[in-house]
Amino acid sequence: MAEDLARVVGSILGSDSGRDVQEDEVSESSVIKICGQEVTDFSSQYGGETRLSYSAANLAGKTNIYPSYGDYTQACVFRTYGPWWKIAPSAPKPYIKTPSSFCSEDYIELTFEEKLYPVAVKIYETYNPGAIVKILATDYHSGSSVDTGKTRWVTLWSSPPAETPQRSRIFSPPIKKIDFPINMVRLELCHALCDYYTELDCVLLCGTRMGPESLTDSSGDQVQDVVSSLKSLTVDDYCACGDGDGDYPRLFERLPGEVILLILSYFDITSLCRLAQTCRLLRDYCYDHLLYTELNLQPLWQQASDVALDGLSMRCRHLQRLNLSWCGKAAPITNDCLDRFLQEPKAELTCLQLSCCPFVNNETLRLIATHCPELKELDLSSCEQVDKVAALQLLLLRKLERLNLYRTKIDIHSIVCVIRELGTHCRKLRTLDMWRARSLQDDGLVHLANNCSQLEELDVGWCTELRSQSGCFVNLAEKCKNLKKLFLTANRTVCDLDLLALAKHSLHLQQLDILGTREVSSQAAERVMANCKELVFFDVSFCAGITDATVEHWKKQYPHVSVKKSFQHS
Amino acid sequence: MQSVALYGRLVARAIVAGIHNEFQLKTPARDQKQPLHLVTGLSGFSKPVAKNSVLKKWTFGDDAYFIARNKVADVIGVADGVGGWRNYGIDPSLFPRQLMATCERLVQEGHLEPQAPASIIAASYEELQQQKDPLMGSSTACIVSLHREERTIYTANLGDSGFLVVRDGEVVHRSMEQQHYFNTPYQLAVAPPSQEGPDIAESSSFKVVDGDVIILGTDGLFDNLSEDMILGYVSSTMKDNHEETVQKTASSIAEKAYQLSFDPDYMSPFALSAIDAGIQLTGGKPDDITCIMARVTNQSDFCL
Numbered sequence: 001m002a003e004d005l006a007r008v009v010g011s012i013l014g015s016d017s018g019r020d021v022q023e024d025e026v027s028e029s030s031v032i033k034i035c036g037q038e039v040t041d042f043s044s045q046y047g048g049e050t051r052l053s054y055s056a057a058n059l060a061g062k063t064n065i066y067p068s069y070g071d072y073t074q075a076c077v078f079r080t081y082g083p084w085w086k087i088a089p090s091a092p093k094p095y096i097k098t099p100s101s102f103c104s105e106d107y108i109e110l111t112f113e114e115k116l117y118p119v120a121v122k123i124y125e126t127y128n129p130g131a132i133v134k135i136l137a138t139d140y141h142s143g144s145s146v147d148t149g150k151t152r153w154v155t156l157w158s159s160p161p162a163e164t165p166q167r168s169r170i171f172s173p174p175i176k177k178i179d180f181p182i183n184m185v186r187l188e189l190c191h192a193l194c195d196y197y198t199e200l201d202c203v204l205l206c207g208t209r210m211g212p213e214s215l216t217d218s219s220g221d222q223v224q225d226v227v228s229s230l231k232s233l234t235v236d237d238y239c240a241c242g243d244g245d246g247d248y249p250r251l252f253e254r255l256p257g258e259v260i261l262l263i264l265s266y267f268d269i270t271s272l273c274r275l276a277q278t279c280r281l282l283r284d285y286c287y288d289h290l291l292y293t294e295l296n297l298q299p300l301w302q303q304a305s306d307v308a309l310d311g312l313s314m315r316c317r318h319l320q321r322l323n324l325s326w327c328g329k330a331a332p333i334t335n336d337c338l339d340r341f342l343q344e345p346k347a348e349l350t351c352l353q354l355s356c357c358p359f360v361n362n363e364t365l366r367l368i369a370t371h372c373p374e375l376k377e378l379d380l381s382s383c384e385q386v387d388k389v390a391a392l393q394l395l396l397l398r399k400l401e402r403l404n405l406y407r408t409k410i411d412i413h414s415i416v417c418v419i420r421e422l423g424t425h426c427r428k429l430r431t432l433d434m435w436r437a438r439s440l441q442d443d444g445l446v447h448l449a450n451n452c453s454q455l456e457e458l459d460v461g462w463c464t465e466l467r468s469q470s471g472c473f474v475n476l477a478e479k480c481k482n483l484k485k486l487f488l489t490a491n492r493t494v495c496d497l498d499l500l501a502l503a504k505h506s507l508h509l510q511q512l513d514i515l516g517t518r519e520v521s522s523q524a525a526e527r528v529m530a531n532c533k534e535l536v537f538f539d540v541s542f543c544a545g546i547t548d549a550t551v552e553h554w555k556k557q558y559p560h561v562s563v564k565k566s567f568q569h570s
Numbered sequence: 571m572q573s574v575a576l577y578g579r580l581v582a583r584a585i586v587a588g589i590h591n592e593f594q595l596k597t598p599a600r601d602q603k604q605p606l607h608l609v610t611g612l613s614g615f616s617k618p619v620a621k622n623s624v625l626k627k628w629t630f631g632d633d634a635y636f637i638a639r640n641k642v643a644d645v646i647g648v649a650d651g652v653g654g655w656r657n658y659g660i661d662p663s664l665f666p667r668q669l670m671a672t673c674e675r676l677v678q679e680g681h682l683e684p685q686a687p688a689s690i691i692a693a694s695y696e697e698l699q700q701q702k703d704p705l706m707g708s709s710t711a712c713i714v715s716l717h718r719e720e721r722t723i724y725t726a727n728l729g730d731s732g733f734l735v736v737r738d739g740e741v742v743h744r745s746m747e748q749q750h751y752f753n754t755p756y757q758l759a760v761a762p763p764s765q766e767g768p769d770i771a772e773s774s775s776f777k778v779v780d781g782d783v784i785i786l787g788t789d790g791l792f793d794n795l796s797e798d799m800i801l802g803y804v805s806s807t808m809k810d811n812h813e814e815t816v817q818k819t820a821s822s823i824a825e826k827a828y829q830l831s832f833d834p835d836y837m838s839p840f841a842l843s844a845i846d847a848g849i850q851l852t853g854g855k856p857d858d859i860t861c862i863m864a865r866v867t868n869q870s871d872f873c874l
Contacts, residue, residue: 047700048700051696051697051700052675052676052679052681052697052700053697053701054700054702061679064675071702073697073700073701073702074675464699490702492704516702516704517704518706541702542702542703542704544704566702568703
């Protein structure tokens with residue numbers, strides 16, 4: 001009686017958690033479904049930082065779009081998709097020794113208000129599905145070890161990306177059974193195969209409050225199995241490397257060192273570390289500095305910690321490129337440890353990636369500026385503690401060629417100062433990403449075009465202050481003849497004159513995005529495709545002057561150009 | 571003698587009424603502190619179509635509306651699309667519909683201060699500019715938000731839609747109409763960006779009690795029905811706080827406005843203000859009509 005009343009009142013007042021009771025709520029082993037409460041972290045998002053449209057926060061809450069299929073503002077959308085950013089002039093070189101099984105490009109973490117033993121994770125994909133490659137889970141309240149500070153993340157499912165039919169779906173892959181309840185899910189995505197932006201509506205966690213019975217029963221048996229198999233093991237004295245005892249053929253020792261190093265150069269970091277534990281000879285080879293000229297710890301973000309870094313540091317005397325992106329979330333990494341680590345490469349480090357690292361702050365930048373004066377590439381994207389104080393440290397890095405400050409708190413004025421100070425290098429500027437820089441004005445763009453004639457890549461998407469009427473786009477086309485990638489996304493003033501100027505001057509153009517302008521006709525757009533023979537990507541979504549039929553016709557006539565026309569089905 | 575008796579009776583009646591009022595004031599404190607909420611009813615007509623059939627959600631012709639609730643407040647709003655866009659090939663109902671849908675979403679997801687509905691309009695306007703699809707059009711906007719615990723309504727009005735708050739057969743609070751000149755209200759627009767930003771919306775707040783009736787409507791309603799006529803409907807039809815009653819009142823008011831809008835001889839409020847502006851006009855004003863009726867009710871009185 002009381003439950004009935006509670007349920008009625010709950011449904012009247014509107015249940016905010018969107019819980020859906022499957023069966024009689026009293027039974028603890030029945031499966032309940034809850035939707036996400038809050039998105040706590042993510043690597044990138046299409047929407048602006050303070051807005052709801054196309055932002056990562058839309059993944060929380062109940063479904064808003066499904067079963068519709070299309071490009072909706074209520075979806076969770078990431079910043080990039082497909083191969084386009086990887087073939088742009090600004091693309092960073094991939095790291096050697098990155099295991100091929102690691103293909104995650106973006107991640108998003110979602111909490112739930114209740115801890116459940118997961119039975120299924122249902123992801124509502126409402127546009128270009130198929131990007132999810134990994135589902136992990138943890139208990140974010142008590143999942144951290146008090147001693148080591150490590151958070152226990154468990155992988156519930158993973159699989160390489162696959163081509164998926166283009167319609168809305170509820171993606172619910174088979175997940176591993178685990179023995180602890182979780183209230184946070186992490187999705188990792190790889191959208192390399194996606195035709196356009198992949199968009200997610202919501203996530204439902206289906207689980208039980210009490211652990212499944214079967215697990216507690218069989219776990220006892222499993223322990224017994226392991227113990228008995230351990231007891232049956234004997235230590236085999238045979239050692240392929242030998243230790244000075246004359247009885248054994250020391251085959252490995254006979255190989256020249258260069259050959260051993262060549263073999264070892266094919267191993268990734270995990271394999272090298274394991275191999276180093278086998279015998280002294282292999283350990284010495286596995287610790288050879290030449291194997292550690294590039295170190296990519298992003299696939300191992302769950303294991304990266306102070307301890308790991310301290311252990312690796314002595315091998316890193318010739319380290320040139322270091323990728324610590326996503327690290328520091330599962331286990332703590334401190335500035336002190338980084339201080340010790342960065343001293344090893346003795347200023348040879350030229351590329352440092354710290355994307356989405358929660359520990360990076362202004363102090364970290366001071367360390368970087370002190371220890372790495374030769375740094376040419378620095379990626380600080382999504383490091384939310386980095387603000388304009390850090391910008392001062394950036395001025396000390398005189399050799400910088402590539403800088404990524406996406407989603408940091410450095411304001412536009414500091415960025416302008418940084419660019420101006422590195423003035424001698426500004427003229428050689430090749431790529432600039434000013435996505436959503438709302439304060440960028442026409443005269444700023446003109447100034448940029450006039451001074452940086454070697455510009456190859458420029459992204460001024462959603463820079464709403466730019467107006468075609470000022471001639472800034474035409475000027476850009478005329479002055480920067482090397483332009484390969486130009487994104488004018490959602491600039492509502494782009495018109496035929498601008499396209500004709502591009503068709504005339506930008507003969508090396510490879511990627512062009514003019515989403516959302518009504519002022520462009522299909523004739524002008526076609527002129528760009530005819531003249532720019534290197535064009536491979538052309539986004540004309542939401543351009544009222546270009547119809548779907550025209551786009552279909554272009555796909556046949558210009559098969560080397562990937563023409564994108566997104567849509568909403570209302 | 572008779573007049574004395576009459577006088578005496580009047581006095582006696584006044585005293586009794588006074589005592590009665592006092593008695594009412596002294597009702598137990600628990601009634602004073604209860605949160606209030608809105609029981610809503612909705613009706614409307616779109617101009618080109620004969621009878622209201624809800625063709626699309628949240629619209630009547632070029633008018634749009636929303637009703638939303640979150641943990642703290644009940645919020646209702648209307649937006650009247652400016653029909654002139656039709657001449658340029660733009661559907662005038664798109665903008666108001668998106669504006670109201672975004673307001674509804676913002677309210678439901680609890681992103682905003684319910685005490686500042688002008689901020690809801692502003693945030694919704696900002697969100698509209700974040701859409702990939704370029705939106706063109708303009709509309710008025712009027713939002714009334716009831717903060718349940720505070721028992722206060724907060725309002726914001728931009729343009730010539732409006733609201734009335736009726737208590738005991740009288741209008742105790744109303745919105746101010748915003749017009750440049752006759753038949754040209756202030757309006758919000760996305761492309762081209764309008765001179766009127768959302769900050770010109772006029773805001774107010776007002777304490778309400780159980781039994782107050784809020785009538786929120788577009789100009790199609792208030793230009794065809796005078797306030798007295800609306801008051802008449804409210805007092806005659808709004809007998810209790812059931813949802814059906816509120817709905818019935820909304821429907822009858824909207825129906826009457828619709829009928830009168832086509833009457834060529836009726837001196838509608840629209841005709842009267844036209845005459846004030848020096849234009850000789852009679853008759854009603856055919857227009858999209860939207861009427862949201864909301865009765866302020868104690869939350870515990872909510873009937874299923």
